[in-house]
Amino acid sequence: EDKVVQSPLSLVVHEGDTVTLNCSYEVTNFRSLLWYKQEKKAPTFLFMLTSSGIEKKSGRLSSILDKKELFSILNITATQTGDSAVYLCAVAGVYGNKLVFGAGTILRVKS
Amino acid sequence: NAGVTQTPKFRILKIGQSMTLQCTQDMNHNYMYWYRQDPGMGLKLIYYSVGAGITDKGEVPNGYNVSRSTTEDFPLRLELAAPSQTSVYFCASSYAGANVLTFGAGSRLTVL
Numbered sequence: 001e002d003k004v005v006q007s008p009l010s011l012v013v014h015e016g017d018t019v020t021l022n023c024s025y026e027v028t029n030f031r032s033l034l035w036y037k038q039e040k041k042a043p044t045f046l047f048m049l050t051s052s053g054i055e056k057k058s059g060r061l062s063s064i065l066d067k068k069e070l071f072s073i074l075n076i077t078a079t080q081t082g083d084s085a086v087y088l089c090a091v092a093g094v095y096g097n098k099l100v101f102g103a104g105t106i107l108r109v110k111s
Numbered sequence: 112n113a114g115v116t117q118t119p120k121f122r123i124l125k126i127g128q129s130m131t132l133q134c135t136q137d138m139n140h141n142y143m144y145w146y147r148q149d150p151g152m153g154l155k156l157i158y159y160s161v162g163a164g165i166t167d168k169g170e171v172p173n174g175y176n177v178s179r180s181t182t183e184d185f186p187l188r189l190e191l192a193a194p195s196q197t198s199v200y201f202c203a204s205s206y207a208g209a210n211v212l213t214f215g216a217g218s219r220l221t222v223l
Binding site for chain 2: 004006009020022031032034041042043044045058088093097098100101102103
């Protein structure tokens with residue numbers, strides 16, 4: 001059974017800090033890993049990673065995948081209060097038509 | 112462009128009642144999904160569909176039914192509501208399977 005484990009479950013930081021969120025996975029015939037941000041409503045897409053070692057970047061957010069060690073990290077630099085959200089990681093296998101989500105990491109950024 | 116539209120946004124049901132959560136998308140996506148989200152539990156897949164007339168079970172299908180008569184619509188039916196079905200339900204769609212999902216705004220259901 002495909003499985004996604006995110007850590008930490010929650011964390012609180014101050015504005016300006018850098019945070020690293022972790023996602024480890026077990027999936028049959030891995031195809032892709034996706035990161036979503038959820039702020040009290042529907043999740044919104046951040047990144048999709050398919051190749052190991054290639055960093056995806058968008059502003060202060062970046063993510064990288066390690067297919068050998070079966071994990072991904074999401075980095076947020078110079079955090080702002082608007083980064084407060086639940087960050088969800090999901091994986092898909094080659095033969096599946098669905099995403100399996102982790103429980104999420106709750107991030108709270110204090111001003 | 113409406114994207115994925117879910118109704119209702121909120122609903123309170125009594126134990127044993129039935130209801131249908133509606134979901135429609137206007138992006139001509141073949142794949143549609145229903146997830147439920149409980150506090151601290153992430154998103155659990157209930158049912159999904161890869162095209163009109165085709166549906167399949169996800170991780171937590173018990174107590175739910177779906178149909179997919181058109182590409183646009185994917186309603187989720189609760190036949191005998193139970194307190195364990197209190198949750199937030201998200202409908203989503205994608206052009207290709209297990210790809211970037213577009214989510215609806217969610218439906219908060221409480222069963223008392």
